[in-house]
Amino acid sequence: MERISKTGKGIKSDETLFALIETLRELDGAGVTELADRLDVAKSTVHGHLTSMREHGFVVKRGREYHLGLAFFDYGQYVRGQMGIFRSGMQAVDELEKATGEMAWLITHENGKAMYIYGRGGQNDIDINTILGTWAYMHCNSGGKAILAHLPDEEIHQIVDEHGLPARTENTITTREALFEELEQIREQGYALNRSEDLKGVHAIGIPLMFEGEIQGALSIAGPAHRLSQERCEGEVLDQLRAATDEIELNLAYR
Known part of the structure; x- marks a missing residue:
């Protein structure tokens, strides 16, 4: 099971989102089923997060796999x-x-x-x-x-x-x-x-x-x-x- 929270004090949905981002980076892209298995969460939860991130440019879909999007680069450049x-x-x-x-x-x-x-x-x-x-x-x-x-x-x-x-x-x-x-x-x-x-x-x-x-x-x-x-x-x-x-x-x- 992928770790979700370091302290257990964060908002669970946020912790799942951040774990999803980190896992996408580690795997260099993955599909919904693989991500759900790695994070030990429902596929519907993973799909919901991915859909929101895709709408805002934080992930892109290539075939059946999702990858981190250029929106992260935009924010990093700003910081x-x-x-x-x-x-x-x-x-x-x-x-x-x-x-x-x-x-x-x-x-x-x-x-x-x-x-x-x-x-x-x-x-x-x-x-x-x-x-x-x-x-x-x-x-x-x-x-x-x-x-x-x-x-x-x-x-x-x-x-x-x-x-x-x-x-x-x-x-x-x-x-x-x-x-x-x-x-x-x-x-x-x-x-x-x-x-x-x-x-x-x-x-x-x-x-x-x-x-x-x-x-x-x-x-x-x-x-x-x-x-x-x-x-x-x-x-x-x-x-x-x-x-x-x-x-x-x-x-x-x-x-």
């Missing part, structure tokens, strides 16, 4: 466009990619996870569109750790309680003690490193984006470990990130 760091940071990310030749990312956070809201691919055979708009665990992501370091301890504990500290590689931090030790170091030095903690063979460095004393997100550079060594991260790349961050924060102040 991203409302973010000050997105409007203020795109040019800086573009310039970072040209200067470093590596992936450059603008990252923000919500509900205890980090999201890539804008990025450039650098000299890598990676389709960044497969990463853009996706969620990442914060404890093994350089930008995520830069953000965590500037959140209250109570909020950090809540994030760990909800999302845990899953091991992505053998280098991932998996204990609260180790996490808080590293976050203290990040506060002192002003940047966070990811040394193959999320993906083997990939290094990254991230620095926080602050505005009026509040953490807004992070800027990061990522690339293959053989090119993006710790020495390079803490040298020229860090200098370039700091200059870009100053530019973004200035743009935020005068936007």
Whole structure:
């Protein structure tokens, strides 16, 4: 049975709708019977939700299968466009990619996870569109750790309680003690490193984006470990990130 609610406190019909959306995404499209079986709800209920979503452009029907529609993209574009760091940071990310030749990312956070809201691919055979708009665990992501370091301890504990500290590689931090030790170091030095903690063979460095004393997100550079060594991260790349961050924060102040 597909999970319907995390807390059991939501409105049941809404929880069914959200579970339906998530299942359509996981299956990359499905028919009414398959969805009803996966969610353990009546086919009439599934069909009713799908009919309403189809009328509003949130699903499309191809043959016997339903797929998520472009209305989600429309709303996502609107949400991203409302973010000050997105409007203020795109040019800086573009310039970072040209200067470093590596992936450059603008990252923000919500509900205890980090999201890539804008990025450039650098000299890598990676389709960044497969990463853009996706969620990442914060404890093994350089930008995520830069953000965590500037959140209250109570909020950090809540994030760990909800999302845990899953091991992505053998280098991932998996204990609260180790996490808080590293976050203290990040506060002192002003940047966070990811040394193959999320993906083997990939290094990254991230620095926080602050505005009026509040953490807004992070800027990061990522690339293959053989090119993006710790020495390079803490040298020229860090200098370039700091200059870009100053530019973004200035743009935020005068936007």
